[in-house]
Amino acid sequence: xxxxxxxxxxxxxxxxxxxxxxxxxxxxxxxxxxxxxxxxxxxxxxxxxxxxxxxxxxxxxxxxxxxxxxxxxxxxxxxxxxxxxxxxxxxxxxxxxxxxxxxxxxxxxxxxxxxxxxxxxxxxxxxxxxxxxxxxxxxxxxxxxxxxxxxxxxxxxxxxxxxxxxxxxxxxxxxxxxxxxxxxxxxxxxxxxxxxxxxxxxxxxxxxxxxxxxxxxxxxxxxxxxxxxxxxxxxxxxxxxxxxxxxxxxxxxxxxxxxxxxxxxxxxxxxxxxxxxxxxxxxxxxxxxxxxxxxxxxxxxxxxxxxxxxxxxxxxxxxxxxxxxxxxxxxxxxxxxxxxxx
Amino acid sequence: xxxxxxxxxxxxxxxxxxxxxxxxxxxxxxxxxxxxxxxxxxxxxxxxxxxxxxxxxxxxxxxxxxxxxxxxxxxxxxxxxxxxxxxxxxxxxxxxxxxxxxxxxxxxxxxxxxxxxxxxxxxxxxxxxxxxxxxxxxxxxxxxxxxxxxxxxxxxxxxxxxxxxxxxxxxxxxxxxxxxxxxxxxxxxxxxxxxxxxxxxxxxxxxxxxxxxxxxxxxxxxxxxxxxxxxxxxxxxxxxxxxxxxxxxxxxxxxxxxxxxxxxxxxxxxxxxxxxxxxxxxxxxxxxxxxxxxxxxxxxxxxxxxxxxxxxxxxxxxxxxxxxxxxxxxxxxxxxxxxxxx
DNA sequence: CGTTAGCACTCTAAGCAGTAGAGTGCCAAC
DNA sequence: GTTGGCACTCTACTGCTTAGAGTGCTAACG
Numbered sequence: 068x069x070x071x072x073x074x075x076x077x078x079x080x081x082x083x084x085x086x087x088x089x090x091x092x093x094x095x096x097x098x099x100x101x102x103x104x105x106x107x108x109x110x111x112x113x114x115x116x117x118x119x120x121x122x123x124x125x126x127x128x129x130x131x132x133x134x135x136x137x138x139x140x141x142x143x144x145x146x147x148x149x150x151x152x153x154x155x156x157x158x159x160x161x162x163x164x165x166x167x168x169x170x171x172x173x174x175x176x177x178x179x180x181x182x183x184x185x186x187x188x189x190x191x192x193x194x195x196x197x198x199x200x201x202x203x204x205x206x207x208x209x210x211x212x213x214x215x216x217x218x219x220x221x222x223x224x225x226x227x228x229x230x231x232x233x234x235x236x237x238x239x240x241x242x243x244x245x246x247x248x249x250x251x252x253x254x255x256x257x258x259x260x261x262x263x264x265x266x267x268x269x270x271x272x273x274x275x276x277x278x279x280x281x282x283x284x285x286x287x288x289x290x291x292x293x294x295x296x297x298x299x300x301x302x303x304x305x306x307x308x309x310x311x312x313x314x315x316x317x318x319x320x321x322x323x324x325x326x327x328x329x330x331x332x333x334x335x336x337x338x339x340x341x342x343x344x345x346x347x348x349x350x351x352x353x354x355x356x357x358x359x360x361x362x363x364x365x366x367x368x369x370x371x372x373x374x375x376x377x378x379x380x381x382x383x384x385x386x387x388x389x390x391x392x393x394x395x396x397x398x399x400x401x402x403x404x405x406x407x408x409x
Numbered sequence: 410x411x412x413x414x415x416x417x418x419x420x421x422x423x424x425x426x427x428x429x430x431x432x433x434x435x436x437x438x439x440x441x442x443x444x445x446x447x448x449x450x451x452x453x454x455x456x457x458x459x460x461x462x463x464x465x466x467x468x469x470x471x472x473x474x475x476x477x478x479x480x481x482x483x484x485x486x487x488x489x490x491x492x493x494x495x496x497x498x499x500x501x502x503x504x505x506x507x508x509x510x511x512x513x514x515x516x517x518x519x520x521x522x523x524x525x526x527x528x529x530x531x532x533x534x535x536x537x538x539x540x541x542x543x544x545x546x547x548x549x550x551x552x553x554x555x556x557x558x559x560x561x562x563x564x565x566x567x568x569x570x571x572x573x574x575x576x577x578x579x580x581x582x583x584x585x586x587x588x589x590x591x592x593x594x595x596x597x598x599x600x601x602x603x604x605x606x607x608x609x610x611x612x613x614x615x616x617x618x619x620x621x622x623x624x625x626x627x628x629x630x631x632x633x634x635x636x637x638x639x640x641x642x643x644x645x646x647x648x649x650x651x652x653x654x655x656x657x658x659x660x661x662x663x664x665x666x667x668x669x670x671x672x673x674x675x676x677x678x679x680x681x682x683x684x685x686x687x688x689x690x691x692x693x694x695x696x697x698x699x700x701x702x703x704x705x706x707x708x709x710x711x712x713x714x715x716x717x718x719x720x721x722x723x724x725x726x727x728x729x730x731x732x733x734x735x736x737x738x739x740x741x742x743x744x745x746x747x748x749x750x751x
Numbered sequence: 752c753g754t755t756a757g758c759a760c761t762c763t764a765a766g767c768a769g770t771a772g773a774g775t776g777c778c779a780a781c
Numbered sequence: 782g783t784t785g786g787c788a789c790t791c792t793a794c795t796g797c798t799t800a801g802a803g804t805g806c807t808a809a810c811g
Contacts, residue, residue: 095803110755113804131762131803210548210564218564222552306671310664318660322652329648437774452784455775473774473791 072122072143078105079115080124081148084136088386091313093133138352138385141364145349145389152390154398158187162395166402173407178302180379180403185305188392190383191328193365195338196300200261202375207251209281214238219285223260224373233284247277251285264289301335303328314362314384327359338378341367347397352385366392368400372407379403414464414485420447421457422466423490426478430728433655435475480694480727483706487691487731494732496740500529504737508744515749520644522721522745527647530734532725533670535707537680538642542603544717549593551623556580559623561630565602566715575626589619593627606631643677645670656704656726669701680720683709689739694727708734710742714749721745 072080082103086094096112099105105112116134119125124140127133136144165183168176177194184192208220215236221229239247254270255263263270267289271282306328315321327333337355341348350365364387367380379400381392414422424445428436438454441447447454458476461467466482469475478486507525510518519536526534550562557578563571581589596612597605605612609631613624648670657663669675679697683690692707706729709722721742723734 093803097803108755109803110757111753114754117805127804129762131760131801133803206552208550208552208562210550213566220550220562220564222560222562224555304671307664307668310660310667316660318652318658321663322649325652326649329646435774439774450784451774452786453782456783459776469775471791473772473789475774 075105075107076115076119077148079112080119080136080140080144083116083125083134084140084144084148087135088388091386093128093135095133098133136385138354141351141385141389142354145351149390149393152394154394158395159398161187162399163402166399166406174302176403176406177377177379178304180399181302181304184379184381184396184399185308187395188381188383189308189311190305190381190387190392191309192302192304192379192381193334193338193367194302194379195335195342195377196302200264201259203259204256204263206256207248209244209248209251211239211241211244217244217281219288231288233281233288235280235284239278239281243278244281247281250274250277250282301331301338303334309383312384314386320362323359323361324363327357330359333357333359334382337365338367338380341365341378341380342369342376344369347393347400349389349393364389366396368396370400370404370407372404375407417447417449418457418461419490421454422461422478422482422486425458425467425476426482426486426490429477430730433728435470435477437475440475478727480696483693483727483731484696487693491732491735494736496736500737501740503529504741505744508741508748516644518745518748519719519721520646522741523644523646526721526723526738526741527650529737530723530725531650531653532647532723532729532734533651534644534646534721534723535676535680535709536644536721537677537684537719538644542606543601545601546598546605548598549590551586551590551593553581553583553586559586561627566717573630575623575630577622577626581620581623585620586623589623592616592619592624643673643680645676651725654726656728662704665701665703666705669699672701675699675701676724679707680709680722683707683720683722684711684718686711689735689742691731691735706731708738710738712742712746712749714746717749 079099082099082105083094086098086102096109096116099116100107100109100112116125119140120127120134124137124143125134126137128135162183166176166180168179174196177196181192181194184190184194186192202223205222205224208222210218210220215234215238217233217235217239219231219233223229254274255267267286271286274282306325309315309324310321315324334357337350337357337360341350344367347366347368350360350367352361352364355363355365360382362385363382364385365380365382366387366389367378369376369378380396383392421441424441424447425436428440428444438451438458441458442449442451442454458467461482462469462476465479466485467476468479470477504525508518508522510521515538519538523534523536526532526536528534544565546563547566548564550560550564552560552562557576557580559575559577559581561573561575565571596616597609609628613628616624648667651657651666652663657666676699679692679699679702683692686709689708689710692702692709694703694706697705697707702724704727705724706727707722707724708729708731709720711718711720722738725734
């Protein structure tokens with residue numbers, strides 16, 4: 068499809084989208100011609116609209132209604148027509164202040180970030196925690212809980228902790244447990260979890276020191292312990308924001324979306340891919356290839372702290388204020404990166 | 410209000426509620442008289458219905474409709490009329506199997522429990538983690554993350570771990586940090602977190618050993634670290650189950666309910682109170698004194714493992730199968746207690 | 752040749768009347 | 782105390798009409 072647009076087509080598409088985003092009503096030729104003074108009559112606008120429809124950028128819900136943008140239309144708008152908005156000083160201030168919580172684990176900061184995004188955008192705020200795989204192991208701790216239960220604590224640089232319990236046959240002496248932990252630390256700390264996962268068998272094979280049973284269990288469980296997919300990595304906030312959006316009045320649509328939210332893994336996949344993007348990314352509707360994301364868009368940006376990367380963003384109906392959301396998410400991601408790499 | 414019911418009134422109320430729970434439609438006199446053979450005519454039933462209405466147990470949505478139970482009606486039904494249902498062997502089996510996950514932290518087990526409840530009941534499954542306050546401290550760990558950051562790990566018997574970061578002025582030697590941790594363990598382990606919170610100042614006052622700065626920060630942060638209200642104690646699963654319930658077709662109602670879900674603290678409060686109940690508890694509508702719970706009921710039961718107690722249950726519209734849910738929640742709570750106190 | 756006014760046409764949303772059906776309350780009779 | 786009968790009420794559904802919005806097309810205009 069040829070997408071060379073005339074100057075008029077460009078302005079009219081932009082105006083139409085702007086208006087539709089605000090009103091959620093199909094936009095007719097009269098509104099465009101009168102409310103925004105383009106110096107042309109509704110009839111002329113009609114011709115242009117007809118052209119835009121032929122190009123697949125807008126469509127009519129029914130014959131006697133105005134036009135609404137298609138996904139392709141939004142795409143073009145976001146790529147070419149958008150004029151980026153500057154955040155007001157007060158908004159910047161708000162974001163910065165809200166994210167400056169002291170003494171918090173990274174999980175808390177990310178949860179807070181989702182919340183801030185949700186509040187400022189009235190959309191769904193989402194974050195995922197850093198790719199655990201690339202995180203560097205700081206320390207392994209073994210704690211005897213009961214005679215037969217040992218807790219393994221894996222602490223990663225930047226404040227993430229993961230724990231599991233392993234079940235041992237008999238009580239292990241404190242000194243011996245400490246020695247085992249020392250072995251693990253000596254052999255593994257400073258490595259990324261990914262590396263550890265791939266090479267742990269080799270690294271611990273010839274080890275004579277430490278408790279062999281604990282070491283064996285550690286190796287058996289390492290996948291559960293070190294893998295990135297387990298744990299609470301996705302934070303979502305602002306579900307009710309979504310409810311008030313006009314497009315979710317339809318209970319069928321709403322249900323679909325909430326299912327998406329509850330199943331989590333598709334969302335996690337989506338956000339994880341975005342982790343590798345270095346700039347703000349807009350994913351419109353079907354582009355995400357996720358059933359529940361039909362009719363929805365995501366504005367996302369990766370953040371970074373050392374070797375750790377994750378994604379923050381917002382999700383809402385395709386009819387969203389892209390310019391505003393993009394600058395908001397962009398700025399938030401930057402602030403977050405700063406805070407995390409302090 | 411006098412609530413002595415005649416035999417007929419009792420059966421008719423029970424039949425009406427049973428039928429309404431299944432159909433979600435107001436129940437008329439004809440249905441009651443014919444579908445359930447009570448040996449009386451619809452006219453007689455009408456008289457009885459009129460009496461029940463006067464007693465506030467049932468009501469009419471509008472003049473020409475059948476009757477539906479009021480909250481008082483449900484209450485009486487649950488207290489007096491319910492015949493308890495036995496779970497089928499296969500359901501018991503399902504629950505037991507689903508909860509027997511090995512090597513899991515308590516958080517995982519509870520999440521799993523909510524999920525099981527949600528699936529088996531088609532309602533919202535909820536759990537809260539044990540009252541942290543009564544949990545007994547097992548070990549405190551201090552881990553140096555960077556020059557100025559120390560992670561405090563508080564491990565409690567039964568597998569809950571909580572961590573925070575504290576920011577110190579300058580690097581602390583490993584040996585000194587270990588010594589500090591030892592002091593904390595010596596003074597505090599074996600005590601309940603509640604005790605610690607109340608008496609920590611006193612217990613550490615005259616302490617000469619350990620790093621004074623870390624000790625000071627620990628004391629300042631102890632509220633954040635030891636308090637029960639922080640952290641992810643509430644697990645909810647099955648949000649979409651709720652969506653398919655007829656009473657939530659009304660978007661206003663739905664919105665209210667999801668707000669409740671997202672705000673969490675009212676739910677936490679509700680479930681926390683139930684922690685002290687030793688038997689299965691049914692909370693109907695306004696009894697919960699929570700805005701968003703209007704039109705909803707909760708069936709809950711506390712579980713127990715050592716000194717630790719928490720609550721599991723389901724939440725759904727007041728029109729629910731109380732008998733079935735009660736036995737299901739009851740059994741689940743028992744299995745959970747067993748598993749946790751292994 | 753692009754732009755415009757005019758007009759017939761289409762479709763939706765809203766209001767209105769009429770009807771069927773469900774269910775009640777009451778009364779008189781059993 | 783129970784029952785059948787009957788008038789009454791209210792909802793939900795149907796079909797009909799109308800107003801309004803918006804389009805597409807055509808012919809005229811600068």
